[in-house]
Amino acid sequence: MTLPSHLLDAIASAAVREGLADAVYTRLRTPIGTLLVVQGEHGVVRVGFPEESEDVLLAQVAAGIGPRIVASDRELAVTRDALSAYFEDEGESLDLPFDLSLVRSDFRRAALKTLHDEVGPGAVVTYGALAARIGHPKAARAVGSACATNPVPIIVPCHRVLPGSGGVGSYGGGPARKRLLLAHEGATVRG
Amino acid sequence: MSKVVLPPFWSLVDAHGDELLVHARRIAGEANGEDVLQDALLRALRAYPRLRHAEHLRAWLYRVTTTTALDHHRARRREILTDKPPEQVSEPEYYDASFDDLIGDLPETTQAALRLRFVEDLEYDRIASRLGCSTVAARQRVSTAIRTLRTQGIPA
Numbered sequence: 001m002t003l004p005s006h007l008l009d010a011i012a013s014a015a016v017r018e019g020l021a022d023a024v025y026t027r028l029r030t031p032i033g034t035l036l037v038v039q040g041e042h043g044v045v046r047v048g049f050p051e052e053s054e055d056v057l058l059a060q061v062a063a064g065i066g067p068r069i070v071a072s073d074r075e076l077a078v079t080r081d082a083l084s085a086y087f088e089d090e091g092e093s094l095d096l097p098f099d100l101s102l103v104r105s106d107f108r109r110a111a112l113k114t115l116h117d118e119v120g121p122g123a124v125v126t127y128g129a130l131a132a133r134i135g136h137p138k139a140a141r142a143v144g145s146a147c148a149t150n151p152v153p154i155i156v157p158c159h160r161v162l163p164g165s166g167g168v169g170s171y172g173g174g175p176a177r178k179r180l181l182l183a184h185e186g187a188t189v190r191g
Numbered sequence: 192m193s194k195v196v197l198p199p200f201w202s203l204v205d206a207h208g209d210e211l212l213v214h215a216r217r218i219a220g221e222a223n224g225e226d227v228l229q230d231a232l233l234r235a236l237r238a239y240p241r242l243r244h245a246e247h248l249r250a251w252l253y254r255v256t257t258t259t260a261l262d263h264h265r266a267r268r269r270e271i272l273t274d275k276p277p278e279q280v281s282e283p284e285y286y287d288a289s290f291d292d293l294i295g296d297l298p299e300t301t302q303a304a305l306r307l308r309f310v311e312d313l314e315y316d317r318i319a320s321r322l323g324c325s326t327v328a329a330r331q332r333v334s335t336a337i338r339t340l341r342t343q344g345i346p347a
Binding site: 070 | 196197198199200201202204205208209212225228229232233236237239240
């Protein structure tokens with residue numbers, strides 16, 4: 001048993017309107033499964049794959065940016081529409097505001113920011129090349145960690161980062177999803 | 192950030208929302224329950240980051256809902272009796288005064304039962320042992336008192 005949805009919606013919207021929500025979340029059905037999207041004041045802070053525990057994920061957000069977290073599809077309509085458009089149309093780029101507050105180190109934040117700003121849909125980059133772009137050519141492994149702990153996959157496109165040895169390598173959402181996203185964007189993968 | 196680790200607020204709404212709505216309707220009447228609960232949860236949200244610990248959150252939400260229901264009741268009664276604009280809504284921490292005001296005219300034993308139920312948030316068996324009566328009698332005392340309060344002005 002839960003409250004009627006009109007009441008939940010009204011409470012969540014009032015909370016957002018009155019500036020009482022640290023974050024709002026929504027569940028969005030996509031071709032790669034139902035994603036949990038959590039948005040704070042400055043943008044999306046977390047995107048979760050279906051395999052992740054929702055409780056753990058939301059607790060992580062609560063600890064990171066604050067516990068006043070509410071659910072609302074309506075308040076995140078713009079974000080939902082942008083993600084849906086990305087999945088529906090090939091070649092549709094995804095440009096949503098995001099917030100890397102949940103990322104623990106400046107190095108990782110720099111790697112993710114550069115990846116987002118410089119590697120567009122259809123393009124790919126190797127871990128080593130991305131490391132070089134942020135001025136640490138030997139830090140391919142550390143860039144791998146930054147991607148593995150990317151709190152906002154898809155929006156910050158860690159699926160476009162590949163091992164120099166070929167193949168798609170690993171992915172937080174599993175290699176199959178990485179292949180799907182790359183194919184959807186028309187990117188070519190060696191090996 | 193405070194050191195207290197509070198759960199995401201919506202997990203409390205998911206877990207306790209339905210029983211809080213029942214509670215709000217019981218005090219404020221069927222028609223006002225949803226408004227009272229919405230207001231109560233917004234008040235709770237406002238106070239949430241200031242909580243000093245993460246224990247008894249369900250009981251805390253019950254108290255906030257009770258206070259909000261009583262404040263709604265007082266605001267409505269004021270609208271009927273005077274032209275005075277309603278004063279600033281009180282923060283959940285200060286619920287005791289309005290509660291005491293409201294139940295002040297009731298018999299002593301009834302007041303005690305209401306306080307145990309809604310301020311201390313005790314279950315009826317605990318109320319019974321505190322009052323030295325049966326669980327049935329404790330339940331009856333509380334429900335009779337709520338009916339009395341309602342006939343004094345809360346539209347059912």
